[in-house]
């Protein structure tokens with residue numbers, strides 16, 4: 001499925017948060033959204049995923065979801081969103097319950113999601129027994145089990161240490177390649193510019209609030225060939241930072257003066 005954002009504008013009362021946002025993301029593509037604090041990235045993600053209605057503009061989808069998709073538009077969150085009293089497999093089962101799927105199909109999907117995310121040996125573990133990286137793998141497994149077409153990721157790695165983040169970035173690269181003959185479209189919000197240059201095909205750089213698309217940066221190099229030590233990727237990350245530095249500093253000042261006053 002292709003997701004199309006068409007001239008989205010959003011306000012909370014008198015506060016305009018997003019202005020004139022249009023872009024597309026198709027199967028197999030990753031679009032990253034970066035920009036200064038408070039520019040509306042998470043709001044945009046919620047609007048794209050149908051959790052919030054834009055003040056004007058529309059979100060369109062083209063094409064059919066994969067067979068057996070329970071939820072074509074699915075989220076992965078920064079804080080993992082796991083139920084602490086449920087085991088790993090219990091958390092993955094959650095969105096499948098009440099879906100009308102046969103129990104053999106549900107068990108098959110859970111096993112498949114566990115093996116895809118390297119969690120098969122941890123299916124009975126409780127979240128408190130897992131590291132942060134493992135918890136986020138459960139979040140990803142749960143999202144995969146519903147067979148989504150479009151995956152929305154809101155700072156999925158920001159609660160993790162640098163090493164774990166690096167490992168999970170490899171997992172996300174694999175995920176972006178697709179599975180079961182099916183390719184996901186991914187929208188990825190991050191503050192971490194290196195995550196954007198490592199993972200995205202296109203990076204939308206938003207201005208400070210109200211967030212508008214001020215640049216779209218295309219990263220051509222195949223994802224598998226990108227690495228933390230790659231000079232080209234490091235250069236593109238620096239250029240990205242140069243692009244948002246002034247806006248980020250200004251947004252920071254605004255937020256700070258808002259807190260003081």
Ligand SMILES: Nc1ncnc2c1ncn2[C@@H]1O[C@H](COP(=O)(O)OP(=O)(O)OP(=O)(O)O)[C@@H](O)[C@H]1O
Nearest residue numbers: 012015017035036037038039040041042043044209
């Ligand atoms: N439900 C809401 N009601 C009123 N204002 C809101 C609501 N949600 C967000 N905002 C405001 O909208 C603006 C954009 O918030 P949003 O969380 O989308 O930005 P962000 O770019 O994701 O921020 P950050 O980078 O800090 O996570 C902020 O000023 C925020 O305070």
